[in-house]
Amino acid sequence: MTSTGHRAAPKLIDAVTIRHDAHELTWTAIGRVRVVIAGHEWIVDETKALWIPSALPHTVIPDPGALVLPVFLPPEQVPQPWSDPHHVLRTDELDALARTIAQPGLATASAVASARARVCEIIATGSVDDLRLPTDPRARTVAQELLADPSRQETLEEWGLQVHASAKTLQRCFAGETGMRFPDWRTHVRLRAARRLLSTDQDVRGIAAEVGYASTAAFISAFRRRYGETPARLRADTLSRRR
Missing domain, CATH: 1.10.10.60 (Homeodomain-like)
Structure with missing residues (x-):
C-alpha cells in the first residue's frame, strides 16, 4: 500500500506493512511501536522517533493502546536525506513540530508548513537539538x-x-x-x-x-x-x- 501526504488525525493501528512516496518520521504520542524493515526491528517510544526514507517497505507493530502520529515529508523538501532508517532523538521541539504536522486541523496552514520545514532542516543537517550525528x-x-x-x-x-x-x-x-x-x-x-x-x-x-x-x-x-x-x-x- 502506498500513500502520500499526512493523516488528518492520529488513530490506533494494527500491524500492517506499508510504504510511502514521502519520507516518514514515525513518532508515538502514546506507548511503543516496533517497526520491522528488511528483517531488522526498530523501536519507537518516548525517547526516540524513526526516520524512514520514501518507498521503503516497513511493517508497523504497535503495542496495545499505542498511538502513532506519522509525520510525512515530501522528498523535495529534504535535500540531503538519510538513505537508510535512522533513530532520531525526541526533544520538546521535535515533539511540538510532530504534533503540529500530524494534526493539521489544530494549526494554521502556515504553522504546519513552518513546522515541516523545521523538521526537514533537522533531518537534512543530521542534528537533533544541540546533538549532532557523525557523518562517517x-x-x-x-x-x-x-x-x-x-x-x-x-x-x-x-x-x-x-x-x-x-x-x-x-x-x-x-x-x-x-x-x-x-x-x-x-x-x-x-x-x-x-x-x-x-x-x-x-x-x-x-x-x-x-x-x-x-x-x-x-x-x-x-x-x-x-x-x-x-x-x-x-x-x-x-x-x-x-x-
Whole structure:
C-alpha cells in the first residue's frame, strides 16, 4: 500500500506493512511501536522517533493502546536525506513540530508548513537539538546503535571491531563531526533519553539502569552536572508546571 501526504488525525493501528512516496518520521504520542524493515526491528517510544526514507517497505507493530502520529515529508523538501532508517532523538521541539504536522486541523496552514520545514532542516543537517550525528558511516552506525539502546556498554575498541574501524578513527570522527568526544556524546544521549523517561512513572533507579548506568548515584551526579538539578527535582518541577 502506498500513500502520500499526512493523516488528518492520529488513530490506533494494527500491524500492517506499508510504504510511502514521502519520507516518514514515525513518532508515538502514546506507548511503543516496533517497526520491522528488511528483517531488522526498530523501536519507537518516548525517547526516540524513526526516520524512514520514501518507498521503503516497513511493517508497523504497535503495542496495545499505542498511538502513532506519522509525520510525512515530501522528498523535495529534504535535500540531503538519510538513505537508510535512522533513530532520531525526541526533544520538546521535535515533539511540538510532530504534533503540529500530524494534526493539521489544530494549526494554521502556515504553522504546519513552518513546522515541516523545521523538521526537514533537522533531518537534512543530521542534528537533533544541540546533538549532532557523525557523518562517517562507521561512526554513524555506532551512534544509531546507541540511540536505539543507550545502555550499551561497548568500548570504542569493541565498536571498532563491529564496524571495521580503529578506535582512533571512531574517536576522530566523533570529535570532528559532532564536536564531542565519544564518551561525552554517549553521556549526552543517555541523559537525554533519561530526561524523556522522567515523564513516565518509572522510578529514577530504573531509569538509570535503562539508559546504561550501573550506579544510580553516578547517574544523578551526571544528570545534575548536565541540567543543573537532580532527576527527582526536574520531574517535580515539570509536574508542577503542568498543574
